[in-house]
Amino acid sequence: MFRSIRWRIAAAFAVVVVLCIIGLSLYLAQFVRNEHIDNLKVQLADQAWIIADSSTPHFADDQTADLQALAIRLGNLVSGRVTIIAGDGTVLGDSEEDPADMENHSGRPEVVRALSGEVGSSIRHSETLGRDMMYVAVPITANSAIVGAARVSLPLTAINQTIGHINRVIAVAAVIAAVLGIVAALQLTRVTVNPIKKLTQASRKMAEGDLAQEIQVTSRDEVGDLARAFNRMAQRVKETMALVTAERDKMAVILSHMGDAIFAVDAEGRVATVNTAAEKILQLSREDALGHTFIEVVRDYELDALLQRCLKSGEEQTGLVEIGAKRQLLGVIVTPFKGEPGCLMLIQDLTEMRKLETARRDFIANLSHELRTPIASLKALTETLREGAIDAPSVAGDFLDKMNTEADRLAQMAEELGELSRIESGEAPLRKESVEVSGAVARVTERLRAQADRAGLLLETQIEPGLPHIPADGDRLEQVLLNLMHNAIKFTPPGGKVSIMAKTDGQCLTISVADTGVGISPDDLPRVFERFYKADRARAGGGTGLGLAIAKHIVEAHQGRIWAESVEGKGSIFSFSLPLGS
Numbered sequence: 001m002f003r004s005i006r007w008r009i010a011a012a013f014a015v016v017v018v019l020c021i022i023g024l025s026l027y028l029a030q031f032v033r034n035e036h037i038d039n040l041k042v043q044l045a046d047q048a049w050i051i052a053d054s055s056t057p058h059f060a061d062d063q064t065a066d067l068q069a070l071a072i073r074l075g076n077l078v079s080g081r082v083t084i085i086a087g088d089g090t091v092l093g094d095s096e097e098d099p100a101d102m103e104n105h106s107g108r109p110e111v112v113r114a115l116s117g118e119v120g121s122s123i124r125h126s127e128t129l130g131r132d133m134m135y136v137a138v139p140i141t142a143n144s145a146i147v148g149a150a151r152v153s154l155p156l157t158a159i160n161q162t163i164g165h166i167n168r169v170i171a172v173a174a175v176i177a178a179v180l181g182i183v184a185a186l187q188l189t190r191v192t193v194n195p196i197k198k199l200t201q202a203s204r205k206m207a208e209g210d211l212a213q214e215i216q217v218t219s220r221d222e223v224g225d226l227a228r229a230f231n232r233m234a235q236r237v238k239e240t241m242a243l244v245t246a247e248r249d250k251m252a253v254i255l256s257h258m259g260d261a262i263f264a265v266d267a268e269g270r271v272a273t274v275n276t277a278a279e280k281i282l283q284l285s286r287e288d289a290l291g292h293t294f295i296e297v298v299r300d301y302e303l304d305a306l307l308q309r310c311l312k313s314g315e316e317q318t319g320l321v322e323i324g325a326k327r328q329l330l331g332v333i334v335t336p337f338k339g340e341p342g343c344l345m346l347i348q349d350l351t352e353m354r355k356l357e358t359a360r361r362d363f364i365a366n367l368s369h370e371l372r373t374p375i376a377s378l379k380a381l382t383e384t385l386r387e388g389a390i391d392a393p394s395v396a397g398d399f400l401d402k403m404n405t406e407a408d409r410l411a412q413m414a415e416e417l418g419e420l421s422r423i424e425s426g427e428a429p430l431r432k433e434s435v436e437v438s439g440a441v442a443r444v445t446e447r448l449r450a451q452a453d454r455a456g457l458l459l460e461t462q463i464e465p466g467l468p469h470i471p472a473d474g475d476r477l478e479q480v481l482l483n484l485m486h487n488a489i490k491f492t493p494p495g496g497k498v499s500i501m502a503k504t505d506g507q508c509l510t511i512s513v514a515d516t517g518v519g520i521s522p523d524d525l526p527r528v529f530e531r532f533y534k535a536d537r538a539r540a541g542g543g544t545g546l547g548l549a550i551a552k553h554i555v556e557a558h559q560g561r562i563w564a565e566s567v568e569g570k571g572s573i574f575s576f577s578l579p580l581g582s
């Protein structure tokens with residue numbers, strides 16, 4: 001209980017109040033007693049003077065034997081006991097005792113003073129009466145000489161009773177004052193301490209993370225000032241936290257949407273932050289990574305070496321690292337934190353870029369190779385013509401036909417390359433319309449029927465009845481069909497069969513072109529959709545190697561999918577599916 005300020009202040013207040021009241025009571029009791037005794041002294045002295053005056057004639061006439069009767073008479077008139085004493089201390093009269101039995105009073109202090117001409121007084125315990133008494137004596141003068149002393153005495157019981165009563169009143173007042181003091185102190189401290197309690201509660205809640213704290217203040221005192229200062233502080237903390245949280249959220253969004261992997265690592269090399277890209281690129285989970293050392297998480301010594309070098313030297317480290325069986329190429333930058341230990345590691349996955357670079361290089365190599373063949377044959381044909389063949393009209397005509405074919409191939413290649421680049425760059429957007437698939441299939445089949453006949457092939461179509469119209473670019477869709485069927489005819493020996501099938505599963509429309517041709521080896525199969533890729537260069541002589549690449553781009557531009565299945569020597573099936581509602 002006394003650990004609370006409220007009770008400590010109240011207790012101190014009570015102690016001070018009680019001590020003050022006790023001090024005051026003691027003083028008052030003493031003061032009242034003294035006042036009473038002084039008054040009594042004056043009163044008794046007045047009575048003693050009257051007794052002295054009444055006794056004087058008896059001394060003057062030398063009739064001191066009558067003094068006993070006088071003492072008794074006067075004793076009945078005054079409130080106290082009356083004693084008349086001779087100049088030698090002999091008791092001549094006493095209102096309550098027989099003077100003959102009383103000892104000489106010359107030694108009593110009040111009598112000594114009275115015999116010396118002054119008013120004497122004394123308070124002492126009377127053995128005879130067994131209580132405290134007050135004695136006041138005055139001189140009796142006869143014929144200008146002090147002949148004796150008149151004494152009046154009174155028990156102090158009355159005074160003691162009065163003083164006791166006063167003391168009791170003071171004690172009750174003291175108790176009431178102390179209780180009132182304590183109540184006032186408690187009330188005062190409650191008013192003072194309550195806002196402090198509220199402050200403590202609010203601070204505790206803030207420490208627990210609940211920053212929306214405000215204390216209602218009405219008082220204008222120091223505690224009120226403290227509460228207002230607290231409210232201002234809480235408001236600032238809330239604003240600062242909101243700012244920090246907004247910054248942190250922004251940072252989290254940036255980190256999670258970054259394409260590059262980010263690791264924040266502390267001085268011991270333990271992972272403190274990992275972003276989504278890091279999880280994806282390095283195939284790890286944030287939960288497993290956080291708090292573990294970088295090498296435990298990534299398990300690549302080259303990456304860890306870069307990190308360790310940065311941690312040790314405090315300098316930025318960069319490098320290209322190839323990891324894993326898939327030969328992922330990573331560009332790494334490790335930067336030390338400013339002002340605190342640890343490093344930030346940024347990892348870029350350059351695998352795709354390297355693939356693109358390789359594809360670009362392959363494309364240029366393929367292109368120059370593809371160009372070289374017709375150009376070389378054109379050159380050979382012109383040289384042969386110049387060397388004399390031009391003079392043999394039949395040979396020359398044949399040569400010119402061949403030159404024309406080569407020129408057509410070059411033109412076709414230029415045309416297909418242009419088409420491919422237009423589709424890839426999005427320069428030629430799709431012109432979507434509602435396409436009736438069976439009609440498109442029929443048109444393409446008719447265009448190629450003569451070619452199929454010449455090649456000695458059977459051309460058949462299996463179109464599911466009631467196919468829905470699909471949203472597509474009709475011309476491009478026919479181009480895909482044309483490329484697939486053209487290949488099927490080209491790679492199927494005479495006597496074979498080319499079938500076109502179209503069906504739907506309610507979500508997609510799937511068109512397949514199957515042939516009974518030469519087929520494609522499993523090694524070549526995954527690559528046939530690449531630009532310039534020809535599985536069998538000898539047999540594919542006439543083609544550009546661009547037809548399937550164009551088909552793939554067109555299908556993908558329609559959010560569709562294209563794939564090939566094949567068994568070498570038995571035949572191939574090229575299929576593509578398009579969503580019905582794209």
Ligand code: ADP
Nearest residue numbers: 487488491534535536540543544545546547548
């Ligand atoms: P090309 O102009 O050479 O036909 P494509 O891109 O259309 O170019 O085809 C690429 C290669 O895929 C062809 O050279 C061929 O080797 C193979 N190919 C395509 N279709 C078939 C098929 N139906 N049967 C066997 N091989 C095929």
